Amino acid sequence: xxxxxxxxxxxxxxxxxxxxxxxxxxxxxxxxxxxxxxxxxxxxxxxxxxxxxxxxxxxxxxxxxxxxxxxxxxxxxxxxxxxxxxxxxxxxxxxxxxxxxxxxxxxxxxxxxxxxxxxxxxxxxxxxxxxxxxxxxxxxxxxxxxxxxxxxxxxxxxxxxxxxxxxxxxxxxxxxxxxxxxxxxxxxxxxxxxxxxxxxxxxxxxxxxxxxxxxxxxxx
Amino acid sequence: xxxxxxxxxxxxxxxxxxxxxxxxxxxxxxxxxxxxxxxxxxxxxxxxxxxxxxxxxxxxxxxxxxxxxxxxxxxxxxxxxxxxxxxxxxxxxxxxxxxxxxxxxxxxxxxxxxxxxxxxxxxxxxxxxxxxxxxxxxxxxxxxxxxxxxxxxxxxxxxxxxxxxxxxxxxxxxxxxxxxxxxxxxxxxxxxxxxxxxxxxxxxxxxxxxxxxxxxxxxx
Amino acid sequence: xxxxxxxxxxxxxxxxxxxxxxxxxxxxxxxxxxxxxxxxxxxxxxxxxxxxxxxxxxxxxxxxxxxxxxxxxxxxxxxxxxxxxxxxxxxxxxxxxxxxxxxxxxxxxxxxxxxxxxxxxxxxxxxxxxxxxxxxxxxxxxxxxxxxxxxxxxxxxxxxxxxxxxxxxxxxxxxxxxxxxxxxxxxxxxxxxxxxxxxxxxxxxxxxxxxxxxxxxxxx
Amino acid sequence: xxxxxxxxxxxxxxxxxxxxxxxxxxxxxxxxxxxxxxxxxxxxxxxxxxxxxxxxxxxxxxxxxxxxxxxxxxxxxxxxxxxxxxxxxxxxxxxxxxxxxxxxxxxxxxxxxxxxxxxxxxxxxxxxxxxxxxxxxxxxxxxxxxxxxxxxxxxxxxxxxxxxxxxxxxxxxxxxxxxxxxxxxxxxxxxxxxxxxxxxxxxxxxxxxxxxxxxxxxxx
Numbered sequence: 007x008x009x010x011x012x013x014x015x016x017x018x019x020x021x022x023x024x025x026x027x028x029x030x031x032x033x034x035x036x037x038x039x040x041x042x043x044x045x046x047x048x049x050x051x052x053x054x055x056x057x058x059x060x061x062x063x064x065x066x067x068x069x070x071x072x073x074x075x076x077x078x079x080x081x082x083x084x085x086x087x088x089x090x091x092x093x094x095x096x097x098x099x100x101x102x103x104x105x106x107x108x109x110x111x112x113x114x115x116x117x118x119x120x121x122x123x124x125x126x127x128x129x130x131x132x133x134x135x136x137x138x139x140x141x142x143x144x145x146x147x148x149x150x151x152x153x154x155x156x157x158x159x160x161x162x163x164x165x166x167x168x169x170x171x172x173x174x175x176x177x178x179x180x181x182x183x184x185x186x187x188x189x190x191x192x193x194x195x196x197x198x199x200x201x202x203x204x205x206x207x208x209x210x211x212x213x214x215x216x217x218x219x220x221x222x223x224x225x226x
Numbered sequence: 227x228x229x230x231x232x233x234x235x236x237x238x239x240x241x242x243x244x245x246x247x248x249x250x251x252x253x254x255x256x257x258x259x260x261x262x263x264x265x266x267x268x269x270x271x272x273x274x275x276x277x278x279x280x281x282x283x284x285x286x287x288x289x290x291x292x293x294x295x296x297x298x299x300x301x302x303x304x305x306x307x308x309x310x311x312x313x314x315x316x317x318x319x320x321x322x323x324x325x326x327x328x329x330x331x332x333x334x335x336x337x338x339x340x341x342x343x344x345x346x347x348x349x350x351x352x353x354x355x356x357x358x359x360x361x362x363x364x365x366x367x368x369x370x371x372x373x374x375x376x377x378x379x380x381x382x383x384x385x386x387x388x389x390x391x392x393x394x395x396x397x398x399x400x401x402x403x404x405x406x407x408x409x410x411x412x413x414x415x416x417x418x419x420x421x422x423x424x425x426x427x428x429x430x431x432x433x434x435x436x437x438x439x440x441x442x443x444x445x446x
Numbered sequence: 447x448x449x450x451x452x453x454x455x456x457x458x459x460x461x462x463x464x465x466x467x468x469x470x471x472x473x474x475x476x477x478x479x480x481x482x483x484x485x486x487x488x489x490x491x492x493x494x495x496x497x498x499x500x501x502x503x504x505x506x507x508x509x510x511x512x513x514x515x516x517x518x519x520x521x522x523x524x525x526x527x528x529x530x531x532x533x534x535x536x537x538x539x540x541x542x543x544x545x546x547x548x549x550x551x552x553x554x555x556x557x558x559x560x561x562x563x564x565x566x567x568x569x570x571x572x573x574x575x576x577x578x579x580x581x582x583x584x585x586x587x588x589x590x591x592x593x594x595x596x597x598x599x600x601x602x603x604x605x606x607x608x609x610x611x612x613x614x615x616x617x618x619x620x621x622x623x624x625x626x627x628x629x630x631x632x633x634x635x636x637x638x639x640x641x642x643x644x645x646x647x648x649x650x651x652x653x654x655x656x657x658x659x660x661x662x663x664x665x666x
Numbered sequence: 667x668x669x670x671x672x673x674x675x676x677x678x679x680x681x682x683x684x685x686x687x688x689x690x691x692x693x694x695x696x697x698x699x700x701x702x703x704x705x706x707x708x709x710x711x712x713x714x715x716x717x718x719x720x721x722x723x724x725x726x727x728x729x730x731x732x733x734x735x736x737x738x739x740x741x742x743x744x745x746x747x748x749x750x751x752x753x754x755x756x757x758x759x760x761x762x763x764x765x766x767x768x769x770x771x772x773x774x775x776x777x778x779x780x781x782x783x784x785x786x787x788x789x790x791x792x793x794x795x796x797x798x799x800x801x802x803x804x805x806x807x808x809x810x811x812x813x814x815x816x817x818x819x820x821x822x823x824x825x826x827x828x829x830x831x832x833x834x835x836x837x838x839x840x841x842x843x844x845x846x847x848x849x850x851x852x853x854x855x856x857x858x859x860x861x862x863x864x865x866x867x868x869x870x871x872x873x874x875x876x877x878x879x880x881x882x883x884x885x886x
Binding site: 009012015016019020022023024027030084085088091092095096098099102103106107112113116117120 | 234235238239241242243245246247248249250252254256257258259260261262265276279280283286287290294413
């Protein structure tokens with residue numbers, strides 16, 4: 007059995023590296039003159055970078071939300087989490103693909119569809135983690151109704167990712183807009199229910215909380 | 227003497243960076259038309275990426291398993307761990323080599339053999355860590371029989387890696403398949419024996435475990 | 447609600463990756479002879495690397511200072527922090543842009559201005575975090591006057607970044623010098639006020655501090 | 667004032683990323699035939715990779731050793747540590763330079779000298795951290811004699827790095843050999859004196875140590 011803490015730490019590491027590697031998708035334009043125009047022409051790749059950055063950032067917020075409600079981690083959850091991380095690690099690739107083809111004049115739809123498939127797979131992995139954790143009693147302090155309501159709110163995004171894949175075949179920029187809107191939706195309206203294990207402070211050095219520990223701390 | 231915790235944290239960092247750098251092996255195809263066909267032609271590099279990702283992921287699970295049973299770390303173990311990390315850091319290179327030559331029409335066998343040698347060296351380093359830790363009493367809560375049984379189950383993989391190196395000279399794709407099967411074998415059937423130090427929760431915020439702390443735990 | 451600790455850990459990860467990725471901006475010169483001269487000609491890119499390294503290093507010091515005074519983190523702060531991290535992740539790109547165009551003979555001003563805009567956005571995000579945290583009572587142990595004085599000292603840098611953007615249009619090297627001076631200013635003269643939660647030691651193993659825990663600390 | 671713990675965590679992150687980025691210096695050879703011969707010809711770059719990997723690994727071991735003896739961190743130490751990290755971040759660049767020019771037929775001496783200067787700067791920064799920490803009473807549990815003896819053993823390496831820079835001008839491979847020997851010397855014979863704060867276990871979950879904590883844990 008593995009502790010949620012180290013799984014969280016490893017996941018944080020992968021998420022931090024993946025979100026930072028996105029910057030490698032931004033290429034310095036090599037021009038003979040008028041760098042400003044070249045940079046402004048690159049607004050579509052820059053927008054793809056921003057959407058991917060926001061998406062990984064929000065995955066991190068929600069990933070943390072879920073893991074902070076876990077009391078233990080079983081082997082299945084560990085592998086579901088690795089599957090989620092694999093979809094996250096692929097995001098810099100999908101973003102580079104999208105950035106390169108958004109104004110290549112051809113195949114922008116294919117690139118945007120690949121991006122959408124990556125996002126859908128990520129959503130599926132994330133949903134599977136939550137479903138597995140709640141059905142096997144790995145989470146604490148979340149009531150059944152709240153867990154179900156969260157699942158609904160979360161699942162609403164998935165058909166929209168599929169819609170964006172469809173929209174990609176019409177206009178890649180339209181699908182990029184839908185991906186951005188989905189990031190806003192997940193960031194603003196979808197919150198993991200229940201109370202985290204470490205409410206209001208960190209595990210190591212609690213701030214002045216409402217219930218100060220009485221004498222006799224933990225003994226191991 | 228070094229604490230297992232910081233060695234674990236550094237190893238986690240290296241593993242997280244290495245697993246994420248794998249994405250740099252996936253190149254955006256530069257085509258004039260039919261991106262979809264170009265992406266589908268790239269299924270072999272994609273498979274190599276997936277096998278390497280799963281392998282590093284499973285190394286992480288087992289590395290965590292071993293370190294969670296260590297009560298202390300000596301200098302030899304520290305250097306054996308650095309040797310293991312060196313083989314892990316080489317995996318993105320071996321994977322790129324394999325991905326580039328799998329359908330180059332020549333030298334695929336050499337590339338797959340290099341990949342297999344990397345994996346064998348990794349297995350050897352991992353086995354040496356376990357052997358050293360158990361023979362010097364660095365682990366706690368693992369009985370002799372279980373430690374030996376684990377060593378056997380673990381060691382079974384090594385000749386198969388050698389077999390895969392041989393298979394690589396016949397057909398590189400066959401060896402890739404053996405590498406994938408070995409990842410599944412290690413992921414599903416090889417578990418580090420004994421009880422971890424931090425059973426069922428993380429060190430900071432223990433969940434409701436079977437053995438509550440005797441003299442007044444912390445109250446929040 | 448998210449704990450400051452994990453937000454800190456994720457931010458540390460992003461800052462550590464971004465500061466290290468700066469090295470990718472340094473290109474090995476490919477010359478037929480006289481490598482030394484080629485390296486010496488590259489002193490401007492090297493200076494840009496050093497300034498960016500110092501800047502991210504000082505962001506880390508101050509970020510740590512702010513987060514060590516937080517008692518809790520709300521959703522807005524989480525997203526302001528993601529915005530700050532986005533500006534940090536862009537620094538390797540801006541630095542590469544600056545390094546490539548500083549002695550390209552054209553467009554150095556544009557490159558230096560983009561660099562300055564990146565830095566200004568970073569300063570704005572950082573200031574917003576502090577303003578939000580103090581106005582919503584998320585920080586502890588900082589008096590009103592000290593918080594305001596810090597805000598002033600901090601804010602003084604922002605018009606200087608704007609000045610540097612202007613200077614960039616005259617001479618890119620001049621603006622690079624202003625960026626370096628600003629890094630020194632922030633590093634040497636701007637300190638987050640108040641007492642950190644974990645004064646004088648780390649959360650895990652407090653050193654012999656002036657105020658020993660009253661009712662029997664832990665003994666090892 | 668900053669806690670040693672977070673400074674350690676950030677430094678670990680930078681060291682972990684830098685050690686892993688070394689793999690990017692290994693290029694997949696693009697050949698029409700005989701990949702094996704091409705790989706074998708690349709033994710010098712591979713040796714440079716191995717020496718740099720060992721060097722950063724040993725920096726990590728010793729960095730951990732020093733920080734585990736710190737009771738607090740002042741501003742000067744923070745900036746000395748940033749200077750050290752800057753020399754570490756430069757190692758993948760110096761290694762790439764060395765790898766590219768070792769068998770270029772010219773300028774190998776210059777490349778090896780740059781590598782040596784990088785290593786000397788690193789040693790200087792490391793020595794300054796130790797000197798500052800001991801002279802300002804930031805370390806605990808290290809007696810004066812032991813601290814001085816360590817400084818001597820440590821400092822012996824510096825003239826050898828300078829020697830290697832000189833040797834580089836005669837034969838770059840000779841200097842690479844000296845760098846390798848120095849890594850072995852620092853790894854095997856130079857140990858930070860004194861007792862670490864967290865002897866024999868990690869801060870969070872101590873194993874079954876000789877002195878189990880009595881009732882009444884920490885109170886904050």
